[in-house]
Amino acid sequence: MTERPIVIVSNRGPVSFRWDDQGELVARRGAGGLVSGLGPLVIGTDTTWLAAAMSEADREAASAGVIEAEGFRVQAVSVPAEPYRMAYDVIANSTLWFTYHGMFDRPLRPRFDRRWREAWQAYRDVNQDFADAVADAAPADAVVLVQDLHLALVGPALERRRPDVTAVHFSHTPFPGPDDLSVLPDDVAEELLLGMTGHHACGFHTARWQAAFDASCEAVLGRRGRSFVSALSSDPDDIEAVAASPAAQAARADLDELLGDRAFIARVDRIELSKNLLRGFEAFADLLDHHPRWRGNVVFGAFVYPSREGLPEYLAYRQQVETAAEEINRRWATAEWTPVLLDTSDDFPRSVAALTRYDVLLVNPIRDGLNLVAKEGALVNDRDGVLCLSPEAGAWAELGEASVRVHPYDVAGTADALDGALTMSSDDRRAQAEARRAIVSARSPADWLDEQLAAAR
């Protein structure tokens, strides 16, 4: 550990706010892996976490200054709504996220027009606003941990104002090599990499993303920056406490009653295109079609919650997800059996309850920086459930050897893999589950934090 004070900076903070029916502001835990991984590290400490006020309710909560909620000390960075929307929706989510996850349908997109250039300027401005907010708030000699693709340009702007602080950047996403990065306009790719390498060091979850980053720096800048690999892990105590909570226990009892002795395939994800939800449903439909013994005998629980609904792609994707689930139920359901359980309620204890109960956990992203759900499942599952994992998830580097491989685009292959996982011998199930638990328990979020601090030296 270090004696230096720590500041965390990210777009999404650990808590978000909304107004309840009585008009009162209520806090809830933020969505996604970044928050669930980093949250336990700082809860109850004096680490300040700077994050964007993303909604009007967040802005109102932020007007009070530092917010103490759910054990966090959060300082909201209030950026004017329209530039913020352009930086978040147009640049971070529609451009960088799509580039990093290989999600463009290239004959049609991307398209960098004049309007997009305004959004790029907004992204620069938001990064500058964050750098200024950190420069004002950071204690002397702090280590500033800048998170993710929303804030790639913070480091250089911050170090200009505060040479005493050390900024380390960490990407929770994949990173593209030169071929994939080359969809961005040349000057934008260069500015982005200059921003990232302007941090003291850049971290990634796996050697694969680090190698891609190094190669892109060589290709675009003609030199490398300093980079390191450090995989985040789930906090066993935190996730086990959620699993043991009354809310999760009640959800587990409901699930047990609903399932009886049927097998249970589960997934837990944001409704996010890179998570490959639709091919997951198609694979389940194929399983029922081609492996008839499972008709009536398996339930697929998709605990998936809405995300980034400001983007038309995500709204449409949510509808496609709902339709896919309905179609399977329409075709196969009987009076006693509903094959797909679709839960979009964003209820964390209920999702964790599903993770305790699965026989098979499906994690089949087309590309994913890490995937903490695979790790959380390994820690709380009590049935020696099998992990069906895409090698495109960063977690594959650690867990691939103790899981069943699913090629993200191979729907029929995924259905066969699900069948193989459901029929695996109990000895093999136990051996894989124990191996995964050992791998995941060997690291904690504190190791990740230590490695950021080591990278700051």
Ligand code: G6P
């Ligand atoms: C991923 C990203 C995070 C992001 C999260 C949720 O985990 O790495 O930076 O916060 O998704 O996405 P959202 O756009 O809702 O913040």
